[in-house]
Structures are given as structure tokens and as C-alpha cells.
Amino acid sequence: MIKSIFFIGLTSSLLLGCGSDNESKNESSELNFADTTGEYSVAFTRNNQAWLAKLAIHDLAATLTLHDELDNFEAMTGSYQDSVLTFSEGRSCLVSADLASCEFNGENLELIRITQSAPQTELAKLAGNYDMMSGAQRVTVTVDAQGIFSADLLNCAINGQFSMQENMIRLQETQNTCNENLVNGVAYTSELYNAYDTLQVILPESALSGYWIK
Secondary structure (H helix, E strand, O other): HHHHOOOOOOOHHHHHHHHHHHHHHHHOOOOHHHHHHHEEEEEEEEOOOEEEEEEOOOOOEEEEEEOOOOOOOEEEEEEEEEEEEEEEEHEEEEEEOOOEEEOOOEEEEEEEOOOOOOOOOOOHHHOOOOOOOOOEEEEEEOOOOOEEEEHHHHHHHEEEEEEEOOOOOEEEEEOOOOOOOOOEEEEEEEEOOOOEEEEOOOOOOOOOEEEEOO
């Protein structure tokens, strides 16, 4: 009887140990943003129109944007579920070192990782006052030399911080009295009249997502 109890206890211990090992392996295999940082893009055609898909992943967020030929864009934030980066409306991406294999509404696209050769943007070069349209409202956004930005909208305000990760310009809202959701995103620089006079700010579901122009 004592031997039987001993063997039962030993077997239970071994099974529990195996379960812990498997749980540890599953936890360690779960991806996060820091594991797959980078920028990916691909041009494609939908209904005889040109589109551009861009995926930016940094330590704070994974942001997918779909641009049409008029440069209107739809932006969304993703999250990892079972090592797959998932977005709204059934969109998902499997990200590797060189490409992101994505499915958008039944379309399968491969976004190629962008190799940046340009030097990192200096936050001080982003400083200034920008105008942008938030719905029908014209908003002024102020950015200081440290990358801290602020904007006053009707009956609310949004503050945040620019920062750099490799060649990506990250954004992080630190205060948003327009709604209770603080979002993270990415920005792209472009030139309208002078260098760094235009920012395309991707902040999904934020009133400040859009084009900022000095």
C-alpha cells in the first residue's frame, strides 16, 4: 500500500512538472511588439485602384495603414494573439524578419521589410506649430524641441510625446480628455514646401490622427 501511494505521488509530480514546462514554453513562444520591430510595406491594386499597405511595429504599438491613390488612409492598431498579429475586421499578419504575410478581407499580401539608410530624425527638427483638421475642426498642435506635443480641441485637450526607435518616429498620448483611451502610433515625415514641414500622424481612433502641416 505504501509503495502504491509512493508511485502515485511520483507520477503526479512528474505530470505536474511536464505541465509547468509546457506552460513555460508556451509563454516564452508568445510574441510581443519588441520581438518584431520594423517597418513593412507593399503596393497593390484593388478594384483597379492603387493602394499602399504600411505596417509599423515598435515597442509601444503595431500600426497598420491602408492608403488609397488619393492618399486617404485607414489606420488600425493590432495585438498579438497566438503569435499572429491581429487587427479589426478579420485582418491579420504573420511577421518574420524579412516580411509580413498579411490577410486583408480575403486578400493575401506580403509586406516587405523596409531597410532604412537615412539617418535618424532629430526630434528638434519636428518642433513647431502645426495645423490639422480633426473632422470639421481646425486644430493647432504645438511640438517642442524635446518632442512633447499638445493640442486644444473643443472642450478637451490631448498631450503626448514623440520619441525615436531606430528610424521610426513613435507617438504616445500621455493625456487625452477627449476620451479615456490613450493610444500609441507612428508618424512619417514629408515635405510640402520645406523639409519636415508635414507629418502624417497615425494615431488610430484619436482626434489627432491625420496630416499635420507647419
